[in-house]
Amino acid sequence: MDQVVAADGTPQGKDTGKDTGEDTWTVAGRTFRSRLIVGTGRYKDLEETGAAIAASGAEIVTVAVRRVNLSDPKAPMLQDFVDPKAYTYLPNTAGCFTANEAVRTLRLAREAGGWNLVKLEVLGPPPLLYPDMRGTFEAAEVLIKDGFEVMVYCADDPLAAKRLEEMGCVAIMPLGAPIGSGLGVQNPAMISMMMEHVTVPFLVDAGVGTASDAAIAMELGCTAVLLNSAIAHAKHPVLMARAMKHAIEAGRLAYLAGRMPRRMGADPSSPLTGLIR
Amino acid sequence: MSDVLTLLLNGENRQFEAPARGALSVLGLLTELGLDMRKVAVERNEEIVPRSHYAETWLASGDQLEIVHFIGGG
Numbered sequence: 001m002d003q004v005v006a007a008d009g010t011p012q013g014k015d016t017g018k019d020t021g022e023d024t025w026t027v028a029g030r031t032f033r034s035r036l037i038v039g040t041g042r043y044k045d046l047e048e049t050g051a052a053i054a055a056s057g058a059e060i061v062t063v064a065v066r067r068v069n070l071s072d073p074k075a076p077m078l079q080d081f082v083d084p085k086a087y088t089y090l091p092n093t094a095g096c097f098t099a100n101e102a103v104r105t106l107r108l109a110r111e112a113g114g115w116n117l118v119k120l121e122v123l124g125p126p127p128l129l130y131p132d133m134r135g136t137f138e139a140a141e142v143l144i145k146d147g148f149e150v151m152v153y154c155a156d157d158p159l160a161a162k163r164l165e166e167m168g169c170v171a172i173m174p175l176g177a178p179i180g181s182g183l184g185v186q187n188p189a190m191i192s193m194m195m196e197h198v199t200v201p202f203l204v205d206a207g208v209g210t211a212s213d214a215a216i217a218m219e220l221g222c223t224a225v226l227l228n229s230a231i232a233h234a235k236h237p238v239l240m241a242r243a244m245k246h247a248i249e250a251g252r253l254a255y256l257a258g259r260m261p262r263r264m265g266a267d268p269s270s271p272l273t274g275l276i277r
Numbered sequence: 278m279s280d281v282l283t284l285l286l287n288g289e290n291r292q293f294e295a296p297a298r299g300a301l302s303v304l305g306l307l308t309e310l311g312l313d314m315r316k317v318a319v320e321r322n323e324e325i326v327p328r329s330h331y332a333e334t335w336l337a338s339g340d341q342l343e344i345v346h347f348i349g350g351g
Contacts, residue, residue: 064348073310111325
């Protein structure tokens with residue numbers, strides 16, 4: 001999963017199987033430079049959605065599937081502001097509480113857009129919307145059999161993650177905190193431990209509240225981060241989108257650089273010899 | 278006189294007149310609703326209707342249809 005770094009500090013594109021000198025990652029055969037995936041929901045309007053996504057530098061955007069408003073068939077659509085040719089649409093199953101709803105939703109998404117790459121989430125009831133792993137396993141099995149490439153939202157459960165990978169999910173995406181909570185990565189130790197045993201891309205998906213949260217996820221070694229509300233609900237979404245872009249890059253570089261060891265106590269940076277007396 | 282079809286369309290009962298000759302197809306329905314066919318997907322009685330089959334998928338009273346599109350979501 002992880003990149004390696006050449007002696008000169010240049011990240012090597014190990015995920016792509018060749019040394020491109022670029023720090024890319026690959027999911028289901030598609031290679032990306034940006035390690036930020038953003039949602040397209042909860043913005044003030046579609047103009048703001050388009051502007052924030054452009055500022056984030058994201059190459060993949062999640063989208064929801066919903067009934068068409070039949071009383072206003074000519075209402076502007078997401079595709080008019082977020083070009084499906086410029087971004088990889090990742091249809092999600094947000095709002096699905098059963099495996100069957102999730103499977104139907106993604107089959108419709110595939111028909112609407114023609115993509116096999118999808119984000120599966122089967123949720124438990126509010127207020128936590130915690131991943132319902134039984135429903136998630138059930139839906140993942142049907143979807144994989146049906147030819148989908150499933151990036152899966154899941155609990156921070158190492159056994160569940162391993163099982164999902166073995167089933168054939170193409171990315172494992174545990175929560176850092178409940179959806180839309182903005183609480184940040186509440187489980188850094190568990191995220192790190194899960195990552196050890198996963199070989200497909202590993203993303204924190206949910207819980208990021210601000211730039212430092214995204215950086216922490218990347219410093220832990222995540223392949224990428226998926227977020228929505230942290231940008232959409234910021235006072236200035238476009239500005240926060242830029243902040244996230246930089247935080248992801250900073251966190252990634254810090255991970256590649258390898259942080260210094262923590263120590264209890266001071267270790268001065270200036271020499272203690274040659275002092276005036 | 279043409280037949281009247283009652284469809285459960287996106288959760289609402291709606292009535293449509295079949296064309297003078299023959300029945301109402303998914304294509305006919307989408308056209309009547311004024312929807313951009315490239316941006317929607319259709320499910321009939323919980324089965325996907327592939328776009329290539331719109332013209333020859335005939336609707337019957339009592340059919341449950343879901344017509345969806347992509348919207349913003351996280």
